[in-house]
Amino acid sequence: MPEEPIEHIDFNELNERAISKPLVKHIYTADPSAHVFDGKIYIYPSHDIESGIPFDDLGSHFAMEDYHVISMEDIDGEAVDHGVALHVNDVPWAEKQMWAPDAAHKNGKYYLYFPARDYDGRFKIGVAVGNAPEGPFVPQPEAIKGSYSIDPAVFEDEDGSYYMYFGGIWGGQLQKYRNNTYDSSHELPKPNEAALLPIIAKLGDDMLEFAEEPKEVRILDEEGNLLLEGDNERRFFEASWVHKYRGKYYFSYSTGDTHYICYAMGDSPYGPFTYAGRILNPVVGWTSHHSICEVDGKWYLFYHDSSLSKGVTHLRSVKVAEIEYHQDGTIATLDPYK
Numbered sequence: 001m002p003e004e005p006i007e008h009i010d011f012n013e014l015n016e017r018a019i020s021k022p023l024v025k026h027i028y029t030a031d032p033s034a035h036v037f038d039g040k041i042y043i044y045p046s047h048d049i050e051s052g053i054p055f056d057d058l059g060s061h062f063a064m065e066d067y068h069v070i071s072m073e074d075i076d077g078e079a080v081d082h083g084v085a086l087h088v089n090d091v092p093w094a095e096k097q098m099w100a101p102d103a104a105h106k107n108g109k110y111y112l113y114f115p116a117r118d119y120d121g122r123f124k125i126g127v128a129v130g131n132a133p134e135g136p137f138v139p140q141p142e143a144i145k146g147s148y149s150i151d152p153a154v155f156e157d158e159d160g161s162y163y164m165y166f167g168g169i170w171g172g173q174l175q176k177y178r179n180n181t182y183d184s185s186h187e188l189p190k191p192n193e194a195a196l197l198p199i200i201a202k203l204g205d206d207m208l209e210f211a212e213e214p215k216e217v218r219i220l221d222e223e224g225n226l227l228l229e230g231d232n233e234r235r236f237f238e239a240s241w242v243h244k245y246r247g248k249y250y251f252s253y254s255t256g257d258t259h260y261i262c263y264a265m266g267d268s269p270y271g272p273f274t275y276a277g278r279i280l281n282p283v284v285g286w287t288s289h290h291s292i293c294e295v296d297g298k299w300y301l302f303y304h305d306s307s308l309s310k311g312v313t314h315l316r317s318v319k320v321a322e323i324e325y326h327q328d329g330t331i332a333t334l335d336p337y338k
């Protein structure tokens, strides 16, 4: 992910216009996955650090090493940092780059899902288990069998099934896979070909493994055709998230190089999903990554930007803003700066 030049941005003025403020300022946080567990809001973000690693299109400068869990009693409450919940040094299979995580709760246990690069340089997805939502979490010795790429997001359906969505292109390595198999010669499709798709797998009862072969999640245009690779204002790049509202499944994601958070709607956790619009316009900083969570009957977008670091792409801060649904179930687009 390249660094974009910050041209003459007046950050004081920008922060005046921002629709929300960083939830915490003592550390940099990003990629927030928010859940209500036991009546309290828990946010599972990436913990951004300055590593001194030069910028490149593979995101090597995103060299995160650990996770902190943030909690809030209510949406306007103080955001409390519970400290280190998991460190890369404690994960036997992982070498570096602890990217966007998510968490799930089942039968009194809490599961932290996280991507990291293994010692062969390949992203895989791991799981660590805790007895409390804030951790600490004890990692499984191996990554989840059959997992690859980045940005796990776990959705709990109303019937008690859990599904993991994952995948991200460029630094996230999804373009190196076809039919769940890695081949270093694979590249992105051509602009007039169907775009690469995010991946779904149902989780097993123990929450530690996939219960099935991962499958593609189809994202269609209004005519029922797969979005094309060249349609980079709408096609999937990274940052999957799924939520359910009034019986419909909403698959939301980042378009990466065009910096939108978009969404598509469907009738099954497996899709297909039909493109429905933008949830968030571009933020300051290259990446955009979010989650959507219902708190006390209102719906919120947790997202990040780089305004606190004055535009440093890999030093981001988590924020939250309320979202609104229209009568037909579509979501009003948020502008992060008024």
Ligand code: FUB
Pocket (backbone or CB within 6 Å): 030, 031, 046, 062, 099, 100, 150, 151, 168, 238, 239, 287, 288, 289
């Ligand atoms: O935080 C590292 C990576 O940047 C995430 O995995 C992507 O979604 C992007 O936000």
